[in-house]
Amino acid sequence: MSNVNSSRDNIFTRLKANTAASAHVPEVDAWVPAPITDKKERVAKFVELMSAMRTEVHQVKGDEWVAKLQEIMAERGLKNLVYGQGTDISKKLEAAWKGKKDIGPLVPWTQDAEAFRDELFEAGAGITTTMGGIAEAAAMILWPSPEEPRMLSLVPPVHFAVVKADKIWTSFAEAIEALDWSAKSPTNALLISGPSKTADIELILQFGVHGPTDLIVFVVD
């Protein structure tokens, strides 16, 4: 292997010499999907497009999502639910689970992944908050945090997510601006548009290849 610095230098010497002859760059108007100004329409678009890719979307008012979540947990016999402490939703979860014995228990993620990994890989479901949603492209925005680490939306086979209807924007470009994305985004930021899927065998669409098999979203108004 040649000297690392000399590789870098050689590459930059060539790059600088070879970009000297600048090519013409045409001026083009930016591409920004037309904003959907009506909130109801925006939410409807989000729900329609998310559902089209096999995401289960439930539109609920206020704290109704907690009861709906427990209902789904019971219905599917999910063995437990991993969540992060100290978030918008954690108090509600903890209160609702108090004394509940007939559904899978709540499991807080409190340790580093190294200590928690094996338990997480065996988990039944995980729940996260979101930064919002994008209607035109149908995706949720997740900014994993110390409370809700990256693997919480990836490893458990069922992912529950809570999206506030007020935080649904028309396009990715709009969300970038509204969230001051460039300045504020964390170590890992994600757009998630559905359950994990593949079409690698005969282009047949199949769900649940590596990540969650089911994505269940509560749109809260």
Place this chain on the structure above:
Amino acid sequence: MASNAKFNFKKSITDALADKQLRANFKFATDALRGKRLAVLSDPEETLHLRKVGNAIKRKGLTQLPQLLEKLEAKCQENGIIVHWAETTAEANEIVLGIMEKHSGHKVVKGKSMVSEEMHLNKFLEDKGKLPLETDLGEYIIQLNHEPPSHIIVPAVHKNRKQIAQIFADNIPGVSYTEDTTELLAIARGKLREHYRTADIGLSGVNFAIAESGTLCLVENEGNGRMCTTVPPVHVALMGLEKVVEKLEDVPPLYRLLCGSATGQRITTYFNMIKGPRKAGEKDGPKEVHLVILDNGRSKILADTQLRQTLQCIRCGTCLNHCPVYTRIGGHAYGSTYPGPIGEILMPQVEGLDKKGMLPTASSLCNACEEVCPVMIPIPNLIRRLRDESYDMDDDGIVKGHGYKKNRLETMVWKGWKLTQVNATCNKLMLLGVQIFGNMLPKVGPLKAWTSVRTAPKFARQSLKDLAKKEGIRNE
């Protein structure tokens, strides 16, 4: 696939054309992918606007490449990402191995990366006693069968489900033959989740690298990319140096173009943006993130403003799906990491016309690739340019291996032809010769090859020029 001297393009084309199963598999897949693309990029006006935007972003990026890469490096380092530079694929391989050695790593889980294919990284690591494991389902299938990808987006597209069932049964211990795709998926999921949990290193490609913030963007559907970049303690990202963009605002149009063109999706399941290793207080994510930036001939391609356009490519693979040649012979026949129209212009520039100059001959110049290219690369013109440079009649070629086809006979024939077009006496003699002897030419040599699949034209007794003169049409 390594470019070996023994590679015989003509034979591999003939073999591929004779393989009915292969042709059926490719026809089915590429027809479907074209249809899906149209369903998403359904508004021609908007699609053209998007393509113009994509073209402008990539063009501008290429003119500012050194500045953008310097910024990317500085921002990545600020974010705690360790940046490496590799001039050649051999250097890039050594860098990856060095990182593995430093962590006493043995098992590396890989997300899909065409740059790693370009490096032949798996073979290199296996030779060093390491265990590289492909995790993208398509890549997993072909790795089991010891094959390279046949398509840059859907790597196992040349296999149907029966063939895949057989590959699983033959290569995974304890698995019996099943054509049930749900079962096949469950088998792969079970095996691979265990590997993510226990891997030493996670490896990925990069779709866009944002210079202003030092962010690596990965586009995927399966979740294997997120697994590889999140679960193992070390993440190594590989990128070609043309993948850098200036700012986050450049990403939404390019992302839409990539998804729409590649798989006919508005958006993929996951868009994964990585800005560094695990920070204090965070509970997961790799503790070390490395970015390997590979040149491998790219910085040379920049020099010529026409050829430079090759580097606008975002690797969506839609030119493959629209190519009348690729859809009939498939990816392996090209014997190159990148097949299809983009491979025809990229590979000769990277490896030299003397080694890959036959690739640009596999085109009917129908222009389909140019019409669909999301960043408007004029592929047919670049194919013409490379064909020209293969003969290098005017001795002004710049691509490595230019003039490899140059020979005295053809040079003389074309010089003679030129003479008949500029000199009136020579022109008359030529026309007379063709009228008398044209239809008696013996079908031997190149003429025989040419006429074996075409009807030879009949020369008229009188030239168009003479007829026009007789009709009284004045030559102005």
